[in-house]
Amino acid sequence: MDDNYSKVLLDESEMPTQWYNIIPDLPVPPPPPLHPGTREPIGPDDLAPLFAMGLIEQEVSSESYIDIPGEVLDIYRLWRPSPLLRARRLEKALDTPAKIFLKYEGVSPAGSHKVNTAVPQAYYNAKEGITKITTETGAGQWGSAMAFATAQFGLECEVWQVRASYDQKPYRKTMMEIWGATLHPSPSDLTEAGRAILAADPNSPGSLGIAISEAVEMAVQDENTRYALGSVLNHVLLHQTIIGEEALLQLAKVGETPDVLVGCTGGGSNFGGLSFPFLREKLAGRMNPTIRCVEPASCPSLTKGEYRYDFGDTGQLTPLVKMHTLGHTFIPDPIHAGGLRYHGMAPLVSHIYDQGLVEAEAIHQTECFEAAVLFARTEGIIPAPEPTHAIAAAIREALRCKETGEEKVILTALCGHGHLDLASYEKFLAGELVDYDYPAEKVAAAMAQVPVID
Amino acid sequence: MDDNYSKVLLDESEMPTQWYNIIPDLPVPPPPPLHPGTREPIGPDDLAPLFAMGLIEQEVSSESYIDIPGEVLDIYRLWRPSPLLRARRLEKALDTPAKIFLKYEGVSPAGSHKVNTAVPQAYYNAKEGITKITTETGAGQWGSAMAFATAQFGLECEVWQVRASYDQKPYRKTMMEIWGATLHPSPSDLTEAGRAILAADPNSPGSLGIAISEAVEMAVQDENTRYALGSVLNHVLLHQTIIGEEALLQLAKVGETPDVLVGCTGGGSNFGGLSFPFLREKLAGRMNPTIRCVEPASCPSLTKGEYRYDFGDTGQLTPLVKMHTLGHTFIPDPIHAGGLRYHGMAPLVSHIYDQGLVEAEAIHQTECFEAAVLFARTEGIIPAPEPTHAIAAAIREALRCKETGEEKVILTALCGHGHLDLASYEKFLAGELVDYDYPAEKVAAAMAQVPVID
Numbered sequence: 001m002d003d004n005y006s007k008v009l010l011d012e013s014e015m016p017t018q019w020y021n022i023i024p025d026l027p028v029p030p031p032p033p034l035h036p037g038t039r040e041p042i043g044p045d046d047l048a049p050l051f052a053m054g055l056i057e058q059e060v061s062s063e064s065y066i067d068i069p070g071e072v073l074d075i076y077r078l079w080r081p082s083p084l085l086r087a088r089r090l091e092k093a094l095d096t097p098a099k100i101f102l103k104y105e106g107v108s109p110a111g112s113h114k115v116n117t118a119v120p121q122a123y124y125n126a127k128e129g130i131t132k133i134t135t136e137t138g139a140g141q142w143g144s145a146m147a148f149a150t151a152q153f154g155l156e157c158e159v160w161q162v163r164a165s166y167d168q169k170p171y172r173k174t175m176m177e178i179w180g181a182t183l184h185p186s187p188s189d190l191t192e193a194g195r196a197i198l199a200a201d202p203n204s205p206g207s208l209g210i211a212i213s214e215a216v217e218m219a220v221q222d223e224n225t226r227y228a229l230g231s232v233l234n235h236v237l238l239h240q241t242i243i244g245e246e247a248l249l250q251l252a253k254v255g256e257t258p259d260v261l262v263g264c265t266g267g268g269s270n271f272g273g274l275s276f277p278f279l280r281e282k283l284a285g286r287m288n289p290t291i292r293c294v295e296p297a298s299c300p301s302l303t304k305g306e307y308r309y310d311f312g313d314t315g316q317l318t319p320l321v322k323m324h325t326l327g328h329t330f331i332p333d334p335i336h337a338g339g340l341r342y343h344g345m346a347p348l349v350s351h352i353y354d355q356g357l358v359e360a361e362a363i364h365q366t367e368c369f370e371a372a373v374l375f376a377r378t379e380g381i382i383p384a385p386e387p388t389h390a391i392a393a394a395i396r397e398a399l400r401c402k403e404t405g406e407e408k409v410i411l412t413a414l415c416g417h418g419h420l421d422l423a424s425y426e427k428f429l430a431g432e433l434v435d436y437d438y439p440a441e442k443v444a445a446a447m448a449q450v451p452v453i454d
Numbered sequence: 455m456d457d458n459y460s461k462v463l464l465d466e467s468e469m470p471t472q473w474y475n476i477i478p479d480l481p482v483p484p485p486p487p488l489h490p491g492t493r494e495p496i497g498p499d500d501l502a503p504l505f506a507m508g509l510i511e512q513e514v515s516s517e518s519y520i521d522i523p524g525e526v527l528d529i530y531r532l533w534r535p536s537p538l539l540r541a542r543r544l545e546k547a548l549d550t551p552a553k554i555f556l557k558y559e560g561v562s563p564a565g566s567h568k569v570n571t572a573v574p575q576a577y578y579n580a581k582e583g584i585t586k587i588t589t590e591t592g593a594g595q596w597g598s599a600m601a602f603a604t605a606q607f608g609l610e611c612e613v614w615q616v617r618a619s620y621d622q623k624p625y626r627k628t629m630m631e632i633w634g635a636t637l638h639p640s641p642s643d644l645t646e647a648g649r650a651i652l653a654a655d656p657n658s659p660g661s662l663g664i665a666i667s668e669a670v671e672m673a674v675q676d677e678n679t680r681y682a683l684g685s686v687l688n689h690v691l692l693h694q695t696i697i698g699e700e701a702l703l704q705l706a707k708v709g710e711t712p713d714v715l716v717g718c719t720g721g722g723s724n725f726g727g728l729s730f731p732f733l734r735e736k737l738a739g740r741m742n743p744t745i746r747c748v749e750p751a752s753c754p755s756l757t758k759g760e761y762r763y764d765f766g767d768t769g770q771l772t773p774l775v776k777m778h779t780l781g782h783t784f785i786p787d788p789i790h791a792g793g794l795r796y797h798g799m800a801p802l803v804s805h806i807y808d809q810g811l812v813e814a815e816a817i818h819q820t821e822c823f824e825a826a827v828l829f830a831r832t833e834g835i836i837p838a839p840e841p842t843h844a845i846a847a848a849i850r851e852a853l854r855c856k857e858t859g860e861e862k863v864i865l866t867a868l869c870g871h872g873h874l875d876l877a878s879y880e881k882f883l884a885g886e887l888v889d890y891d892y893p894a895e896k897v898a899a900a901m902a903q904v905p906v907i908d
Contacts, residue, residue, distance in 0.1 A: 006531035077460035109834025171876040377605045380563025419873035422625040
């Protein structure tokens with residue numbers, strides 16, 4: 001390989017053919033999810049009305065590796081293996097001795113890592129005879145990914161998009177429609193949940209919590225319909241581990257091992273996908289990277305939240321899961337990284353953070369957009385608002401290396417491009433982007449609503 | 455290589471290090487450009503106020519191969535070599551025995567092939583001490599590419615964007631500003647050309663012809679400023695030949711040679727970039743592909759225009775070049791493929807068409823968008839409006855193969871993604887996209903304005 005390489009590619013024949021399940025390798029097993037009624041650990045049957053059985057099996061699997069079906073590999077190959085970028089021009093601009101690597105998932109059809117799980121979710125549903133998927137979307141990344149994935153298996157796809165986002169981002173809607181999905185602004189009059197909200201407020205801008213309730217309600221009513229979730233759950237993080245498995249192979253190709261791994265965390269699927277294979281290597285003593293979550297300072301579930309059983313949604317429809325939470329009724333300030341505006345954190349990410357296996361830090365959005373513009377001017381790619389957090393954290397680390405002279409290898413994930421998020425850059429460039437103080441009182445009020453589980 | 459491959463990649467070390475100049479290999483040399491005043495062949499000195507000398511040398515070069523400077527290769531490596539896609543899922547949907555290959559340029563920072571020439575143009579200007587580039591942009595692809603390229607060499611970049619586009623496409627504007635360019639809606643009050651138009655019509659929506667006049671006027675006034683053009687000229691097509699050179703290597707990797715090569719033509723740079731290396735092989739008797747230009751039915755310079763000396767711009771500021779033209783005052787109907795709305799055609803593409811070395815066909819935009827939606831649903835990528843023409847032509851060919859049973863290898867260029875063009879898809883999906891009949895009377899009126907050169 002040329003010493004001056006800008007990216008490390010893998011041939012399709014080198015693409016990993018298994019997902020990695022970290023659970024069997026953890027020193028302490030993660031606490032089980034609880035039934036919201038009985039507060040007893042839930043079993044597969046409790047989840048059957050919502051998810052395909054193939055996915056439920058993965059959710060509770062104790063196998064370390066799960067084969068990726070051939071039909072899924074065929075679709076992954078449209079864009080995978082994704083490139084590992086070496087940000088030499090950014091390093092030079094920072095005048096740092098550090099090496100910065102970014103695993104770039106923006107090459108996927110929908111423009112982010114979300115497709116890595118949307119495709120197997122569509123596959124297992126289609127295999128079990130399901131004909132329709134319902135889901136929600138906020139910023140639009142997940143809905144786009146599911147629209148693309150369902151098109152590959154001839155499934156119908158109905159997406160409830162948060163009303164405010166539906167109105168403000170017509171291009172995301174168009175993208176989903178190109179792939180054949182049907183969209184509804186949420187709240188809609190198609191569900192009881194939606195009608196109740198509209199009765200109280202006909203002009204409700206909606207919320208992710210409401211949209212989840214609508215999509216779930218529609219799924220459980222029809223035996224040929226299932227619901228799909230784009231983050232948080234174990235099987236979602238499992239599917240995303242192909243990111244980290246590829247990155248391991250790519251770094252090995254150029255003889256590098258990471259000293260620091262940073263990843264942005266909203267629901268936790270991008271972070272888990274990148275970091276779990278490296279955490280496996282660390283637990284096995286084969287490498288020793290510092291692994292760090294980066295979250296928005298205005299929605300800091302890991303650095304400020306409590307590790308408690310809470311609901312995954314505002315409407316209390318989901319099981320109770322033990323996670324770092326700001327309270328299921330907490331509504332984050334309107335930062336532009338819509339994908340990071342979630343009150344909780346994936347139970348698996350919460351567990352490893354609680355175990356001290358990973359660190360966390362929180363960054364304000366103006367620092368993130370400053371980092372993203374420097375990145376775009378040096379490396380070309382315009383990042384989505386979510387991974388601007390990862391880039392800001394990588395730059396912080398690289399600047400520390402500049403001070404200490406350490407030639408650290410920094411690895412992060414550039415989990416999506418920002419082509420459909422340029423309005424947020426427009427605001428930043430116009431000086432109109434604001435940072436929000438940590439809303440301590442709002443969080444305290446939300447935490448008071450979290451059920452007390454012994 | 456896996457028999458079931460979806461894309462053919464090259465390692466960075468396999469990237470071509472020379473551009474290919476087709477002129478020495480042509481059976482008949484192309485006619486020279488003429489000075490608009492003297493109507494004598496122009497020399498390098500006539501172009502010096504507009505372009506860097508390194509680019510002028512390439513414009514008139516008689517060398518077959520020109521080394522790509524290392525600094526340009528370093529930047530190309532951010533996204534090059536670009537992938538060659540095999541559209542297996544599209545082939546299956548069409549039930550065709552044909553093999554469809556697409557050289558995908560949407561992986562570049564600005565999202566199209568335009569960056570391939572923007573980078574060397576910025577490089578040669580910077581090398582000669584130029585500090586600012588002026589240019590125009592219509593749809594925004596070229597302006598974005600130049601904004602990115604100038605950022606790599608610390609050059610200022612001033613872009614005159616057609617007013618209607620400036621107002622309708624705020625995201626393209628934001629993209630250019632992220633990379634540090636300064637934008638002006640055109641007509642502007644910064645130039646004599648702009649002020650004259652505004653005096654006559656303060657609400658003028660502008661045109662590419664006016665924007666060119668403004669950018670040229672600003673460039674010639676300052677000895678440290680030069681102008682940049684994104685298509686048509688020989689040196690622009692030269693830079694784009696890296697597309698075809700890579701595609702040749704990629705097809706060789708999988709043991710294929712093209713039977714049919716189709717490429718969309720606006721100014722001709724994408725088509726020339728893909729096809730010239732294959733035309734070299736054809737002229738040398740090493741392969742025998744049919745090579746075909748695809749143009750919009752409402753702006754069919756090759757299939758309906760005359761091969762005559764004409765101006766490259768509405769304002770008659772450019773040299774007279776022999777090309778297929780609909781008349782320099784012709785204003786095409788508002789199809790969504792803004793990059794194909796040009797009255798003329800690159801002199802080199804016109805010449806080889808006149809010589810019978812390539813064919814041409816014209817397609818209406820609704821057929822193109824139908825093809826693009828089928829492509830997006832099967833292969834994932836949402837094409838820019840311009841390459842929807844290439845995809846529609848490839849599908850026509852593949853369907854002919856279905857009838858005849860021929861297993862032809864079809865090669866085309868997917869020269870950009872459509873992430874910033876989703877409004878045109880929205881119109882198509884809503885059934886609001888119309889086809890425009892060939893405007894025979896408008897063309898006749900415009901052709902009457904074309905100077906008569908003996």
